[in-house]
Amino acid sequence: xxxxxxxxxxxxxxxxxxxxxxxxxxxxxxxxxxxxxxxxxxxxxxxxxxxxxxxxxxxxxxxxxxxxxxxxxxxxxxxxxxxxxxxxxxxxxxxxxxxxxxxxxxxxxxxxxxxxxxxxxxxxxxxxxxxxxxxxxxxxxxxxxxxxxxxxxxxxxxxxxxxxxxxxxxxxxxxxxxxxxxxxxxxxxxxxxxxxxxxxxxxxxxxxxxxxxxxxxxxxxxxxxxxxxxxxxxxxxxxxxxxxxxxxxxxxxxxxxxxxxxxxxxxxxxxxxxxxxxxxxxxxxxxxxxxxxxxxxxxxxxxxxxxxxxxxxxxxxxxxxxxxxxxxxxxxxxxxxxxxxxxxxxxxxxxxxxxxxxxxxxxxxxxxxxxxxxxxxxxxxxxxxxxxxxxxxxxxxxxxxxxxxxxxxxxxxxxxxxxxxxxxxxxxxxxxxxxxxxxxxx
Numbered sequence: 001x002x003x004x005x006x007x008x009x010x011x012x013x014x015x016x017x018x019x020x021x022x023x024x025x026x027x028x029x030x031x032x033x034x035x036x037x038x039x040x041x042x043x044x045x046x047x048x049x050x051x052x053x054x055x056x057x058x059x060x061x062x063x064x065x066x067x068x069x070x071x072x073x074x075x076x077x078x079x080x081x082x083x084x085x086x087x088x089x090x091x092x093x094x095x096x097x098x099x100x101x102x103x104x105x106x107x108x109x110x111x112x113x114x115x116x117x118x119x120x121x122x123x124x125x126x127x128x129x130x131x132x133x134x135x136x137x138x139x140x141x142x143x144x145x146x147x148x149x150x151x152x153x154x155x156x157x158x159x160x161x162x163x164x165x166x167x168x169x170x171x172x173x174x175x176x177x178x179x180x181x182x183x184x185x186x187x188x189x190x191x192x193x194x195x196x197x198x199x200x201x202x203x204x205x206x207x208x209x210x211x212x213x214x215x216x217x218x219x220x221x222x223x224x225x226x227x228x229x230x231x232x233x234x235x236x237x238x239x240x241x242x243x244x245x246x247x248x249x250x251x252x253x254x255x256x257x258x259x260x261x262x263x264x265x266x267x268x269x270x271x272x273x274x275x276x277x278x279x280x281x282x283x284x285x286x287x288x289x290x291x292x293x294x295x296x297x298x299x300x301x302x303x304x305x306x307x308x309x310x311x312x313x314x315x316x317x318x319x320x321x322x323x324x325x326x327x328x329x330x331x332x333x334x335x336x337x338x339x340x341x342x343x344x345x346x347x348x349x350x351x352x353x354x355x356x357x358x359x360x361x362x363x364x365x366x367x368x369x370x371x372x373x374x375x376x377x378x379x380x381x382x383x384x385x386x387x388x389x390x391x392x393x394x395x396x397x398x399x400x401x402x403x404x405x406x407x408x409x410x411x412x413x414x415x416x417x418x419x420x421x422x423x424x425x426x427x428x429x430x431x432x433x434x435x436x437x438x439x440x441x442x
C-alpha cells in the first residue's frame with residue numbers, strides 16, 4: 001500500500017512539473033513575440049519624443065497606435081518610484097506596473113475569458129508597458145494538462161492493475177503456505193497446496209508439500225512404532241505374569257510345606273526352567289526393541305556357506321539332541337547383508353523348524369539366486385493363522401511353545417530384520433506335511 005501511494009505521489013509531481021514547464025514555455029513564446037513588438041514601438045515613439053521633447057506630440061503618436069493595452073509613463077530621471085502618466089487606458093496605474101518583476105514574468109491578469117501578462121520596455125526616461133494577450137497559451141496549456149493527466153491516469157491504472165495481479169500472484173501462494181503451515185501445526189497433513197506456477201514460489205510450494213508428506217509419514221511411523229511398543233509391553237506383562245505366578249507359588253510351597261526330596265527337586269527344576277525362559281524372553285524383547293529404532297545397518301557381502309555354517313554351529317546341538325539332520329545346499333551365492341542379523345533370522349527359522357519337526361526328521365536350508373529357504377516336514381501351520389504368526393507373542397500352539405521355551409517373538413524379530421534389509425518373507429505351509437520359509441532379497 002505504501003508503494004502504491006509513493007508511486008501515485010511521484011506521478012502527480014511529475015505531472016505538475018511537466019504542466020508547469022509546458023505552461024511556462026507557451027507563455028514565454030507569446031511574451032517574447034509581444035516583447036519584440038513593444039521594443040520596436042518604444043524605439044520609434046521614443047526617438048520622435050527625443051527629437052522635440054514634446055509630450056503632446058508623443059501622446060498624439062500613442063493615440064494613433066489605437067492600442068488600449070499600451071501604457072506609457074515618464075519618470076523623473078533618478079527617481080523611478082514616481083511616473084507621470086503619458087498614455088494609459090487600462091485599470092492599473094504606475095504603482096502596479098512599477099512593482100511587477102518582469103524578469104520572472106509571473107503576474108497574470110484576467111478580464112472575463114481573457115488572460116493578460118504585463119511586459120515592459122524602456123527608452124530614456126520613458127517607460128512603456130503592454131498587457132499582452134496570453135489566453136491562447138493558457139488554453140493550450142490547459143488542453144495539454146488534460147492530455148497529460150489523462151495519460152497519467154491511464155498509465156497509473158494499467159500499472160496498478162499489473163501490480164495488483166503480480167502481488168496477488170505472489171501473495172496467494174504465500175497465503176496458502178501460511179494456511180498450510182497452520183494446519184501442519186494442528187496436525188492436519190492431508191491438505192495440499194495447489195501449485196500453478198513454475199517459478200521459485202512454485203518450487204517452494206512443492207518442497208513444502210514434500211516436507212508435509214514426510215512429516216505425515218514420519219508421524220505415522222512413530223505412531224505405529226509407539227503402538228507396537230505398547231502392544232509389546234502389554235503382551236510382555238502378560239507373558240511375565242504366568243511364570244512369575246508359578247515361581248511365586250512354588251517358592252511359597254517350598255517355604256511353607258514339607259516336601260519330599262523328589263518334589264522339592266521338581267519344584268526347583270521348574271523354577272530354574274521358568275527363570276531361563278524369562279531370561280530368554282527379556283533378551284528377545286531387547287532385541288526387538290533395538291531393531292525398532294532407526295539404525296543404519298552395516299552391510300557387506302557374506303557367502304551363503306558362511307551363514308549356513310553359523311546356523312549349524314548355533315543350532316546343531318539342539319538338532320542333535322532330537323536326532324534331526326540339518327542339510328545345507330548352496331552354489332557359492334553371496335548376499336549383501338548384516339551378517340549377525342541375518343544369522344539371527346536363519347537361527348530363528350531353523351529353531352522354529354526344529355520345534356515343529358518330529359525326531360529323526362530333516363531340515364533343508366537352501367540358497368538360490370537372491371533367495372534362501374528353510375524347509376521342514378513338521379506339523380505345518382493352519383492356513384488361517386499364517387498371516388498372524390509374524391505378530392509379537394503370537395503362537396500357533398501356545399502350550400507346546402511354552403514347553404519348548406518359546407515366547408512368540410522369533411518371527412516378529414525375523415520380520416523386523418528383513419524389513420531393515422528391504423527383503424520379504426514368503427510362507428508356504430501345509431498342515432501335517434511341513435512348512436517352507438522363503439527369504440527374497442532385492
